[in-house]
Amino acid sequence: MRKTYGSPPPGFSSEHLRGHLIVLEGADGSGRTTEVALLRDWLEIRGHPVVDTGLRRSTLVGPEIDRAKQGHTLSATTMALFYAADFADQLENKILPSLAAGSTVLADRYVFTLMARAVVRGATRDWASKLYGFAIVPDLTVFLDARPEILLHRAIGRYGSLDYWESGMDLSLSRDRFESFFRYQERLHAEFEWMTEHYGFQVVNADRDPTSVHKDVVHSVAPLYEDGHDADVESTPPRPRASRARPAGPASSPTPAAPPTAPPDAARRSARRPPDAA
């Protein structure tokens, strides 16, 4: 039975939502997008159709949000409500229909990022969680936990600079973007740590290479598809190894990927102090 955190949106009916909702959370530069792609391949090769979704702007309010961000004129409360409208649109027009169709919905970030952003900008946790009370509870949320230094290097490596919003420049933490980036990421991280406890995230150490991270992600995901959880797949076929290079087509070697027996080394790590950005 699928549940929402608070009261469900009007017209919500849980009984037909057969698919799984899997969420990958993590800061920009945590390798989230890469891991979503790897996991998508892994699932589809095993016969589970995937619909991916993220916090990309919906068709409904996307243009207005972009305009509001350009102008920097809306307050934190207004922006938080705006993002919630955008998310509600994605939930009702994309996520729920996909789950009803039996697809696995793979979310490249979810309400947790939106809640964390709102809270570091002054909203209370209580307000933020009530605001997103209509969100459905995922089957699994994996938090890709990467150190701020790692995020910094990946951001600079990719864009050659630090993004205004990812550095939290709107918070006026520091006029220095480098400094602001660290302080902002530190605050977000603290929020994610709290949510990890509160919402039961699976934490994966994302300081490592994509393949190692993928292994840990799969370790968390695999149990969802065991014991005939998914009626669309005939028994358990031999599991081919995920092939990253060519996602389409059957993998050549049908070597069964044995489910890992021990928890991956660095998964489920607890709190970690981000270093001072002095």
Next chain:
Amino acid sequence: MKGAPTPPPHGQAGRLIVFEGLDGSGKSTQARLLVKWLQSQGYRVFFTEWNSSDMVSEVIRRGKKKNLLTPTTFSLLHAVDFADRFERQIAPPLRAGYIVVCDRYAYTAFVRDASRGCDPDWVRSLYSFAPVPDKVLYFRVPVSTSLHRKILSRQKISYYEAGMDLGLSDDLNESYEKFQTRLKREYDRLAPIDRFVTIGADRPVEEVLRQVRHEIRPLLIGFPKLEALVRA
């Protein structure tokens, strides 16, 4: 209301007076009359209406065309709009010591969204940034009066005003009537909870006006007029 904490009084220098009620209840006319009276008495007054901004109108137009709007997104978009208007238009004069008169306030959203099936506690939590007014005047009229005045005024009834999105009826007027009935029920439910002053608005304008002034007078005791401020 269970689970919905009452926000504290606004604690600002000004006063916050809210007019609520169905379309055609005469509240807008009375709000304007009150503003004029207060100004003539030498008070600093700020008047604001519940108008959708260009932004929300645009989103609603697009959403309607593509059939994307749901009660949840509809509710959230109006909250965006109100939050923005509150921070720009209502909060600053309230802090500056004005008498702020609002033709509709968060209660309009409570009533409309609940009538669309949203959870009332959820809607209330969205608006927890909005302080409790000093006085809420609820202009109570029968639904037939609302519809009659609406038709007489020759204003076009909009799709959402009529609650056409709820599929109550294919006929615009009939849907309007059904939807307004829901709104009225919800206003009546909130009246004791939110301490509305209920004004029987199905009476002559002068009579209603006298009652409005009577209700507002206690708020003005000891409240500084512009003149006094300038001299100080």
